[in-house]
Amino acid sequence: DQQVKQNSPSLSVQEGRISILNCDYTNSMFDYFLWYKKYPAEGPTFLISISSIKDKNEDGRFTVFLNKSAKHLSLHIVPSQPGDSAVYFCAASGDGGSQGNLIFGKGTKLSVKP
Amino acid sequence: KAGVTQTPRYLIKTRGQQVTLSCSPISGHRSVSWYQQTPGQGLQFLFEYFSETQRNKGNFPGRFSGRQFSNSRSEMNVSTLELGDSALYLCASSLGYLNTEAFFGQGTRLTVV
Numbered sequence: 001d002q003q004v005k006q007n008s009p010s011l012s013v014q015e016g017r018i019s020i021l022n023c024d025y026t027n028s029m030f031d032y033f034l035w036y037k038k039y040p041a042e043g044p045t046f047l048i049s050i051s052s053i054k055d056k057n058e059d060g061r062f063t064v065f066l067n068k069s070a071k072h073l074s075l076h077i078v079p080s081q082p083g084d085s086a087v088y089f090c091a092a093s094g095d096g097g098s099q100g101n102l103i104f105g106k107g108t109k110l111s112v113k114p
Numbered sequence: 115k116a117g118v119t120q121t122p123r124y125l126i127k128t129r130g131q132q133v134t135l136s137c138s139p140i141s142g143h144r145s146v147s148w149y150q151q152t153p154g155q156g157l158q159f160l161f162e163y164f165s166e167t168q169r170n171k172g173n174f175p176g177r178f179s180g181r182q183f184s185n186s187r188s189e190m191n192v193s194t195l196e197l198g199d200s201a202l203y204l205c206a207s208s209l210g211y212l213n214t215e216a217f218f219g220q221g222t223r224l225t226v227v
Contacts, residue, residue: 036218043118043204043218044157089157101147101170102216106156 003027004092006105013112019077021108023090026071030092034102035064035075038087047088048075080112116141118207118219126225132193135222139186139207145169146188147216148180151202160203163188164210195226 005024013019021035031052036044050057050064050073057064063076077084087109091102119138127133139146147170148160159172163182180190186207192199202223206216 041220043206043220045218046215091157101159101162101172102149102157103159104149104157 002105003030004090004103004105006088006090006108008108009106010109010111013080013110015082015112015114016079019075019080019084019110019112021075021077021088021090021110023073023075023105024071025073025092027092027094027103028071029094030103032093033064033066033073034091034093035062036089036091036104037084038089038107044089077110080110082112082114085110085112118205118217120203120205120219120222122222123220124223124225126227127195128227129195129197131195132191133195133224134189134191135203135205135224137188137190137205137207137219139188139205140217143207143209143217144186145208145210145216146182146186147206147208148188148190149204149206150174151204151221152200157204160190192224197226200224200226 003026034049035047037047038044048059048062048064050066055066066073087107089107090105121136145164147162149157151157161180162170166182177193182188202221204221206218208216
């Protein structure tokens, strides 16, 4: 049973527009959520995180929104750039933010077209 | 500073064999975690070590084991390899145990034939 779900395997967006990647979770004990980006032949790279006590966290072009009642989070990338093309993984932790024991979604492949 | 180093990068093994993968964390990092990535299951947590102690373990059979040395380097071992063990094995290191960013290595691509 998947505890973290990314229901869209792929997303295609035009350069300059907004990319919205979605993630749902089932375990209410999760208290820390993260987004990772992965290029082919490389390990995942940490992008942005949010604690369950917040509903929004922003870092440059990247914003993560958390809706605890809906058990849903989303990553917004504005404006999208071709270099953002990668697989994005949503991850959750119930360990107070420990990134050593993460439950990952299966990823969404984002393609940003010039 | 140097990133997380995983060796070897690629490995081909036969069913029934055993394999050992190595991970050298970023200097000063004391926490090392291992993940398995497959196309069907995505990234799945294997285990986490901190100060030579296994802190967490994922839902994998006992054929998967690991350890951490006093210099924080870690190894994972898979015995009696099965075709389904073919995957990218990723190691991540972080400074401490809680609330610290994890940095991933490039992974070891294991193919079991």
